[in-house]
Amino acid sequence: MPFLGQDWRSPGWSWIKTEDGWKRCEPWTEGLEGETHRCGASHGTILNSEDEEIFNNEEHEYASKKRKKDHFRNDKNTQCFYREKWIYVHKESTRERHGYCTLGEAFNRLDFFSAVQDARRFTYVARLLQLIAKSQLTSLSGVAQKNYFNVLDKIVQKVLDDHQNPRLIKDLLQDLSSTLCILIRGVGKSVLVGNINIWVCRLETILNWQQQLQNLQMTEQVDSGLTLSDLPVHMLSNILYRFSDGWDIVTLGQVTPTLSALSEDRRLWKKLCQYHFGEKQFCRHLILSEKGHIEWKLMYFALQKHYPTKEQYGDTLHFCRHCSILFWKDCRLALLLEDSGHPCTATDPDSCFTPVSPQHFIDLFKF
Structure with a gap:
């Protein structure tokens, strides 16, 4: 019988050694782990005080799983990010892997949360969210849609804090609000995942973000040092020629x-x-x-x-044609440690890498 378990090319599970033996590490958040430890400690106190076992192992495991599930449901700010640097893009079932990779799965697993904080990748992520808002929002799963709005929230808050790239995010929110208005009107066609009230609330949040960006005022920085006006004319002209x-x-x-x-x-x-x-x-x-x-x-x-204009990004996702792996390539680690960004088995990994534009990212998952 063929093996239909996890792909042997994946990194596998993480294990920790305890007094009771080896146990698998669950991908929970730190807050959830702390809650689990606190609940475990309280159960231990009850058992010690009453000198009897209230829960057996199966009941305790069931209660723990239910508590984690309720935690994720009740905490609307919970972000289900795996924060992986690379994923294997499989488009069909094989003996080693059952199923295929979807756009929502890729969006959940790849580390877009950290990419938002990186100035080189910020524009890339924003453009990707804009393309998803235009045509692929309904193809995302419920968890992927939740993560989509969590990433968008981080982007908006970053723009409000550092006052950079407001025009780009205004265009993104405008496209997203237009798409949601159309989808909410077609609620009877079951085009949205989840309760309609959730989507109405999300639309109100988007309108609130748009209002905040509209009222955004650039604060004038008082600096006694060199300013843009102090530069020679030829240097100012050279700066303008750098814009695309x-x-x-x-x-x-x-x-x-x-x-x-x-x-x-x-x-x-x-x-x-x-x-x-x-x-x-x-x-x-x-x-x-x-x-x-x-x-x-x-x-x-x-x-x-x-006509579409050429797009320029400081850093993008890369696709390895040899391994069929989509990954973030860290240029600094690549220079210092000769790290390709993923476990590549090619003789010359750099020759197999292809930069992935936002549109190419979406096209990878069109089957």
């Missing part, structure tokens, strides 16, 4: 009159258009001024409405 998003150029141009003049440079917008779009697209949406010159700035925003 036209809206970032427009926003930075509102800071000082010098930056405003530099942000209107025709060569800057021409280079930006050439980076994101092709010549055939230029011909279809050519915009000329009264003097016959090409309005590259207007062309950029016109082309942006019709």
Whole structure:
């Protein structure tokens, strides 16, 4: 009979040695473990005081499982994160593994919680949540949907605290609220997992987040050191040429009159258009001024409405074609310890790695 247990390529369970022998470590939260220890201590006190065994082993195990289940149900802030650095993407049943990996399972197991705190991965995670909100929200399981909103909560709170990337999160919340409004109207079609009141509450939370971001005011930092205005003009121009998003150029141009003049440079917008779009697209949406010159700035925003722009991220998930493993690659560990980010068996692991864009991440789980 074929073995249908856990995949032999997975890391396996964690075990600890106790007085009663080896026991498996459960993936609980620290707070839950503390509660279990406290409850275990109270049971021990009862047994010692009355000198009789109230619960046998089976009853005690059942009560413990029920207590953990109630804990997860009652605590709405509980986050069911595994925080794994890599997962095996299996798309069909094999003798070693029964079943297949879904988008919700990948979202639950991969460490997106820590990725939100990483400035290099923040934009990547936000873009992934936006794509899921547009088309894949109903394909997530109940636990995955709960984790989705937990990650989103961390993202919003981070933006409110450090005042960075508010426009990106505003677009994300706008797409999510539009999707939820459509899905809530179709509640009779059973398109949502869970009680409709939960989704109405989530929609109200999203509207509250949008209001907080709308009222967000950037505090002016008082610093006697070097500021952006003190830099030479050629350095300011070089900074503008580093941007790949036209809206970032427009926003930075509102800071000082010098930056405003530099942000209107025709060569800057021409280079930006050439980076994101092709010549055939230029011909279809050519915009000329009264003097016959090409309005590259207007062309950029016109082309942006019709064609997708190239996406740039500081760090992304990677997919190993040799192992079929999706993982976070830590560049610092890769340089110091020659760590590939997952237990790769290839002779040349780096040649098997492929960066995974947010859209590619979703496409991996379309069967």
